[in-house]
Structure formats: C-alpha cells, structure tokens
Amino acid sequence: MTNTSDTRCGLVVLDMAGTTVADGGLVEQAFAAAARELGVEPGSADHAEKLAYVRATMGESKISVFRYLFGEEALAQRANVAFEKAYGELVDGGRIAPIAGAREAIEELRGEGRTVVLTTGFARVTQDAILDALGWRDLVELTLCPADAGGRGRPYPDMVLSAFLRTGAVDGVRDIAVAGDTAYDMLSGVRSGASVVAGVLTGAHDGEALRAAGATHVLGSVAELPAVLRGVEG
Known part of the structure; x- marks a missing residue:
C-alpha cells in the first residue's frame, strides 16, 4: 500500500x-546465566557493574552489549550464546x-x-x-x-x-x-x-x-x- x-x-x-x-525481567535473569558462563561471580562488584550497564542499555542489540562488557569477540559471542539459550528456555517455560x-x-x-x-x-x-x-x-x-x-x-x-x-x-x-x-x-x-x-x-x-x-x-x-x-x- x-x-x-x-x-x-x-x-x-x-x-x-x-x-x-x-x-517479567527475563533479560536480567538471562544475563545472570551469561555472566556465570564467563565466570562473573554473582553478588560481586563486577556483576553489579555489568548488570547496571545491561539495565541502562535495554533495547540495544545484545551482542553489542556483550562486546562492550567483555571486550574480546570470542568472550562476547560466548556470553551471547549463553544469554540467548537461557532466555529461550525461559520463553519455552511460559514466562512471557x-x-x-x-x-x-x-x-x-x-x-x-x-x-x-x-x-x-x-x-x-x-x-x-x-x-x-x-x-x-x-x-x-x-x-x-x-x-x-x-x-x-x-x-x-x-x-x-x-x-x-x-x-x-x-x-x-x-x-x-x-x-x-x-x-x-x-x-x-x-x-x-x-x-x-x-x-x-x-x-x-x-x-x-x-x-x-x-x-x-x-x-x-x-x-x-x-x-x-x-x-x-x-
């Protein structure tokens, strides 16, 4: 038209x-899974800092967020795969x-x-x-x-x-x-x-x-x- x-x-x-x-906040839950995959300790200052960045950049391409947070492309890709897997499992579990x-x-x-x-x-x-x-x-x-x-x-x-x-x-x-x-x-x-x-x-x-x-x-x-x-x- x-x-x-x-x-x-x-x-x-x-x-x-x-x-x-x-x-219902699944992005933050999936980020926690991605952070664990890369050895970011829950409750640590590093975890809190990275989570604050995730919150501030809601809406941005997730791979771009992980490139900023983890620097190396290989690490960013690992984090992104873990994030997408965790988010997908939450979706499949009826969480949206x-x-x-x-x-x-x-x-x-x-x-x-x-x-x-x-x-x-x-x-x-x-x-x-x-x-x-x-x-x-x-x-x-x-x-x-x-x-x-x-x-x-x-x-x-x-x-x-x-x-x-x-x-x-x-x-x-x-x-x-x-x-x-x-x-x-x-x-x-x-x-x-x-x-x-x-x-x-x-x-x-x-x-x-x-x-x-x-x-x-x-x-x-x-x-x-x-x-x-x-x-x-x-």
Missing part, C-alpha cells in the same frame, strides 16, 4: 520485549505474555490499513521463540532483528529504515511511527526520521528518560497508540 497523505503514519514499527511483550491490549492494538492498526513491523534487540532464534510462544507468527507483515538490518541494532536507525525499505509501505520516513519502551528505541526512531516516536511505560525506562531521548509522545502502553496516531493525523 502506497501512502498518499503527508500526515498518515502508514508504517508502524514496534519493539517487542517491554512494548508489545511482557517478559502479550502486554495487555497489544495484540488488539496491532490488529486495529492493521485494520486501518497500516503496515506493522515488530523489531527486537535479540537474535533471530530468540525472536522466533517469542513469536511462536505467543502465536504471533502471522500477526504482522514483517519481523526484524539486528542481523536482518546489517548487524547494527538500536540506537542506530537501521531496523526502522530496513522496515521502510523492505515493506515499501510508505513514501517517506516522515510517514513512520515508532514505539518502544527504552531510550534506545526513542533514539532509533528519531534518527530514522519518523514523525511519531512514542515511548511506552510498560518496560525498562521511565517517562523522563524516554522524553530526554526524543519521544514525541509518552503513553501508558502500546494499547493507546492507535488513538494517538488518529489524533496526530486528525
């Missing part, structure tokens, strides 16, 4: 964990659920003729595990992880711009809306040129952090997004 209106957000790019998917109203909001957006894309900082194997666990394989037109967009995740705009290029849903980047729960989601949306960059309060970061990173709107949850977009367009 080609967008013909200067004000219509015909492409909506949504984050997953914390935005459309409630994972949709954010209340998320599926309905996505269906409403699609019903209005918008193209919806789901993005994540996780690897593809983990993203697919989440989609399978929720029964969301056919919910949206496209799903993207950092590897699908050249390897750089947030805060770079690459996944948003890949959604723009791969769907052909709109004529320009100003016709994109981005929603997420972290400052990195907001930075990614701003850098992509999206006209609506909505932060949601169901995940990692608070309203102050979201606004500081460039949010044009701060919402209680993604369930509010369809009405917000209609208001902007109206």
Whole structure:
C-alpha cells in the first residue's frame, strides 16, 4: 500500500520485549546465566557493574552489549550464546505474555490499513521463540532483528529504515511511527526520521528518560497508540 497523505503514519514499527511483550525481567535473569558462563561471580562488584550497564542499555542489540562488557569477540559471542539459550528456555517455560491490549492494538492498526513491523534487540532464534510462544507468527507483515538490518541494532536507525525499505509501505520516513519502551528505541526512531516516536511505560525506562531521548509522545502502553496516531493525523 502506497501512502498518499503527508500526515498518515502508514508504517508502524514496534519493539517487542517491554512494548508489545511482557517478559517479567527475563533479560536480567538471562544475563545472570551469561555472566556465570564467563565466570562473573554473582553478588560481586563486577556483576553489579555489568548488570547496571545491561539495565541502562535495554533495547540495544545484545551482542553489542556483550562486546562492550567483555571486550574480546570470542568472550562476547560466548556470553551471547549463553544469554540467548537461557532466555529461550525461559520463553519455552511460559514466562512471557502479550502486554495487555497489544495484540488488539496491532490488529486495529492493521485494520486501518497500516503496515506493522515488530523489531527486537535479540537474535533471530530468540525472536522466533517469542513469536511462536505467543502465536504471533502471522500477526504482522514483517519481523526484524539486528542481523536482518546489517548487524547494527538500536540506537542506530537501521531496523526502522530496513522496515521502510523492505515493506515499501510508505513514501517517506516522515510517514513512520515508532514505539518502544527504552531510550534506545526513542533514539532509533528519531534518527530514522519518523514523525511519531512514542515511548511506552510498560518496560525498562521511565517517562523522563524516554522524553530526554526524543519521544514525541509518552503513553501508558502500546494499547493507546492507535488513538494517538488518529489524533496526530486528525
């Protein structure tokens, strides 16, 4: 569908964990498993420092986080494999659920003729595990992880711009809306040129952090997004 209106957000790019998917702090649990794999002692100052960095960079590509924390590529890859394995096991154990109203909001957006894309900082194997666990394989037109967009995740705009290029849903980047729960989601949306960059309060970061990173709107949850977009367009 080609967008013909200067004000219509015909492409909506949504984050997953914390935005459309409630994972109950599984990132931190999976990080603990990765840290153990690399000999970081639970309760140590090193562990606390690394966990603080993980919290501060929620939304970033996880391999990028581990490259920063562990330096050597081989160590970062070991940590990432352990993280993805632990997170996948938690997902398989039924530890995730949709954010209340998320599926309905996505269906409403699609019903209005918008193209919806789901993005994540996780690897593809983990993203697919989440989609399978929720029964969301056919919910949206496209799903993207950092590897699908050249390897750089947030805060770079690459996944948003890949959604723009791969769907052909709109004529320009100003016709994109981005929603997420972290400052990195907001930075990614701003850098992509999206006209609506909505932060949601169901995940990692608070309203102050979201606004500081460039949010044009701060919402209680993604369930509010369809009405917000209609208001902007109206």
